Amino acid sequence: MTDLAAQVQELMDREAIRDCLYRYCRGIDRADEAALRSSYWPDATDRHGPYSGPVEGFIDWAKRVWATGPRNIHVVSNILITFTGPEGAEVESYFTAHQRGAGADGMVRQVMLIGRYCDRFEKRGNEWRVAARVVVYDWAEDQPVPEGSEAERFGPRQPIGAAFPDDPVYHIAPRP
Numbered sequence: 001m002t003d004l005a006a007q008v009q010e011l012m013d014r015e016a017i018r019d020c021l022y023r024y025c026r027g028i029d030r031a032d033e034a035a036l037r038s039s040y041w042p043d044a045t046d047r048h049g050p051y052s053g054p055v056e057g058f059i060d061w062a063k064r065v066w067a068t069g070p071r072n073i074h075v076v077s078n079i080l081i082t083f084t085g086p087e088g089a090e091v092e093s094y095f096t097a098h099q100r101g102a103g104a105d106g107m108v109r110q111v112m113l114i115g116r117y118c119d120r121f122e123k124r125g126n127e128w129r130v131a132a133r134v135v136v137y138d139w140a141e142d143q144p145v146p147e148g149s150e151a152e153r154f155g156p157r158q159p160i161g162a163a164f165p166d167d168p169v170y171h172i173a174p175r176p
Contacts, residue, residue, distance in 0.1 A: 070101025
């Protein structure tokens with residue numbers, strides 16, 4: 001492979017890894033199981049707060065949380081990718097997460113979390129996904145839960161984000 005071809009391939013691989021991180025955010029925030037699954041290899045592991053184990057268990061945990069109707073927003077930044085070979089990469093990504101929802105006790109809480117995803121990515125075929133994730137927490141801040149309904153708080157700022165398949169992102173109309 002020429003130097004130019006290798007550089008182009010590396011740029012394509014970097015973009016594929018970033019896209020995977022963004023799919024994870026959509027999946028977890030929009031309760032989109034297919035998007036969430038598409039960001040991990042089936043044999044991946046995840047150490048994520050109180051959960052540590054196979055990714056299938058993490059997805060089951062997320063589905064139980066989604067059933068409570070939470071509101072989540074995850075933003076990733078400072079994505080540092082170090083390739084360990086043509087089919088491996090160590091990736092550190094900073095995240096900010098705003099989460100509001102009912103706990104096991106039924107009480108609604110709101111928290112802002114800031115931390116890092118420390119991921120081992122693998123390329124299988126032409127696709128990059130997370131093979132192992134450790135979530136590192138650098139900041140946790142409990143916040144007061146806003147009063148009033150979402151309709152009252154958002155007012156004319158419509159539409160309000162929703163879970164799959166109701167969120168407007170799933171209904172982006174094709175160009176005529």
